[in-house]
Amino acid sequence: MSETVLSSLKNGVRTLTLNRPERRNAMNPEMKTDLIAALRKAGADHACRVVVLCGAGEAFCAGLDLKVLAAMGQRSAGEHTVEAERIALLFRTLYECPKPTIAAVHGAAIGGGAGLAAICDFTLADPDAWFAYTEVKIGYIPALVSAYLVLQAGEKRARDLLLTGRVVGADEAYRIGLVNEVTPRGSLMDRAQDLAAILIENSPQSLRATKALLAAQSKAWLDAAIAGALMANAESRGTTDFREGVAAFLEKRKPAWASR
Secondary structure (H helix, E strand, O other): OOOOOOEEEOOEEEEEEOOOHOOOOOOOOHHHHHHHHHHHHHHOOOOOOOOEEOOOOOOOOEEEOOOHHHHOOOOOOOHHHHHHHHHHHHHHHHHHOOOOOEEEOEEEEOOHHHHHHHOOOOOEEEEOOOOOOOHHHHOOOOOHHHHHHHHOOHHHHHHHHHOOEEEEEHHHHHHHOOOEOOOOOOHHHHHHHHHHHHHHOOOOOHHHHHHHHHHHHHHHHHHHHHHHHHHHHHEEEEEEHHHHHHHHOOOOOOOOOOOO
């Protein structure tokens, strides 16, 4: 495995650290592939009882790497589909991980990064953490992440967050159910370890069965939602608004939407 995802195991806790701090852990294809592999390995490892997901540097995860997205704007429909399927597989692998998962969020969790945090079974947030689904601000659509946000927060809340693209601080994230707990400043990883220790005391078989039961209850709806999201995701990458939005962001200017 490359260094985009660091993995360590201690006392039954597998800690997966997103490791592109120079890009605020924005996800490129390599990181997504590495994280899928790391989650699968953790799920199959009998020594691993709980998975903790965190980020190196100043942020949890800034979503998809916009420099990669900008290059995708010039690629074929088939290439767009492949990349959409990769992020869909990542989200589904995390959602269906047989081990309990804990997101330890500090700093920014944006777009797909906010998606990773929400999909985990437990989401802990440092007081400085903030969440935003900003796709509409760059001419993109929050296609794949929308399905999981609806499951976790409900459709009305999802509409608010996805259509406005607004920033949500840790306290509000807790109030609206995106976060299980806001930890005291400086104690995020300690609290994640404490929670992991509580989970490890439970029956491994029961934990796996309970997670499988919950996933099965949503499977039919999620299958249909993801199928539609894959198509919408791939299509949106070829639009003029997408190309303009990403270019405007990278050039630090206001976008001039062609569809306006």
